[in-house]
Amino acid sequence: MSKKRLIFAGVLLLLIAAVWLRFRPVPVASAPEQTPVSPVAKSEVKTDEVLPTDDGLAPQPLPPADQSVQTIIESTDYNRRIQVAVNDLPAKLGTENFAAVETYLLTPQDGQDGDFRQHEYALRNFMMDALRAETGRIPEAISTLIDVYKNEQQGDVMRGYALQHLCSVYLDHSQTLSTGDKQRIIETFSAALSDISGETLAGTALVGLHEAARADSATVSGSAVETAAVKLLQNPGSGTLSKISAFQICGERKVASVASAARQTAMDKTADWVLRMSAVYALGQLGQTAGLEPLLKDSDKNVSRAVRLALNAQR
């Protein structure tokens, strides 16, 4: 074999190895000891593998928009859509693009996204970012986000995203939002606080309310946030995820009355591991870590790490 061919073969092998290393499947880690649950199908937890081109969502009739917006809305290639959303969306959407994005967001996912559900969520998240960046149209963005939240057909994830973006709108514009717009956002958070039908909505709303209170205590009182957090913890119907947020916020706001519930949760080996961690965090913030030492040897390494961090922070 000639020297040139040898070099060519070597380069080819290196290329193949590089591609394999980049796209090799990520092994699933072993689970910590916790409540046994049914194993989930592999397709439900995607790794960062290369995605094939999909058949896409059925495009909705949309107002005219520029090429990048058209691409993220209409392309059948999700990878391309994400790429454009990350890199090529205009800093300011402009009227037509804004309308196109609004229309897309207000249209619930049609369930045809299949394996691309996470990508669809990500795309819609970028679109919400783009709406918020249009500083001259904040009231319209608020209306769109509220409408997304209110529409149960949007599903918990998108409704939760809408709440998160409303929180960001409030933080970014707390000095300039009209009283009416502030009120609309706060009312949406308040309504979502009692929405314990979904796993995440009440917790996300609590975070939103808490952040709004931090940014604008004249409009949102801290005590209202604390009351809402305690109420979520006391409500037997509250989901685990909402309770996680409630413990975190009670910790940040130093709500001492939750210490007992936090300790009970932290010690409960059958409880969700992130919930236990958030309870440990709350105890740390309250300066009530005494007695947590046995959890340093907890079978769940995530919980024991959180305890170690809380104890270290106390020293």
Add this chain to the structure above:
Amino acid sequence: MARNTIDVSPLESRTSPVCLEGRGLFTGAMQVGGSDSVSHGANDRWFANAALDAEGSLTQIGISFENGGRLLSRAIRWKPTNLLTEPLAGIVIRRGDALRLTAVLPGMVSGTSEIKVGGQSLGTCSITNALGYRFEQDGLYSVEGSASGLDAKGNPLSYSRSVQIRVVGADSETVAAQVNQWRPWSVPATWPAEAVAEWDNRVQRQTAEGIMSLLSTVPEERYGVIRLGENGPVLAPVTVKGFNLWFMKNTYLHYDEIYADGSFKAETTMIISPMVPEIRINQRCRGVIAYEDGSRVRDFYLSDFNPSGEVRIIFCHSSPIATSVCHYTDVYQGTVLIGRSY
């Protein structure tokens, strides 16, 4: 335009040190006689404070650029400040400046002078000499000069007068600026009223509703100076430290561990480049997730980053429900919010 020059160099200076300035990129490879250091000025310029001969003789100051690649020299005299003829409005000098103080009446040909600073006598000297005094602290000094002697006809002359000398200083200012994010900046409360900031032209500036904002478009240091009045000597240097901050969509986000119930840990890396010690990065999760300590809020300081400017971040997620790991990342310098990213 020559890249190594000196263009601010008076023949006489009231103060020692004298503030010299010119063009020059490589301040680390410069030496200026009578000065311990050479600092960056605005727009690829330099400045240095050079000490002058205490007796008022001509001081030769050598300036070496790029480790001797170019040599220049200037001769400067430290002129005396006659307290009996100075304007009553007084004098403003920089903290650390020294004056050669005299008290001589016009027409006086012989005699002695006495100088007092804040009521304390510095001593007496012949009217042909001067007494040096360095003003180390900011403040208003009452400096009194008295002269007693004879004119050319032998007539006795005697006079005494106080002059107010205001001494002002400013500490060097470091302004951290996340690339392409406008950040507010206000004149530090400790700066004197006479302070004038001079910025690098490549640092963009705008003022809206009385608040000035700066923007750096590059992750590099840009320099400026704080002057004592327009075109006055330099009080202190200003450094604008541009930096990039990348995470999530600019780096990666992938599953770190996935558990049987669908809960998982996700990992991203945040990168700061170059490293800027003056900042604090505050991340606040918007969704229902937790950091490894169970919190939803985390502060990052320079010590959290590895020497390459990277920090690994883990988000703990309790459910397979696809709530996001979205958070907002605020960058603070002191208590000033200088950047926000999502």
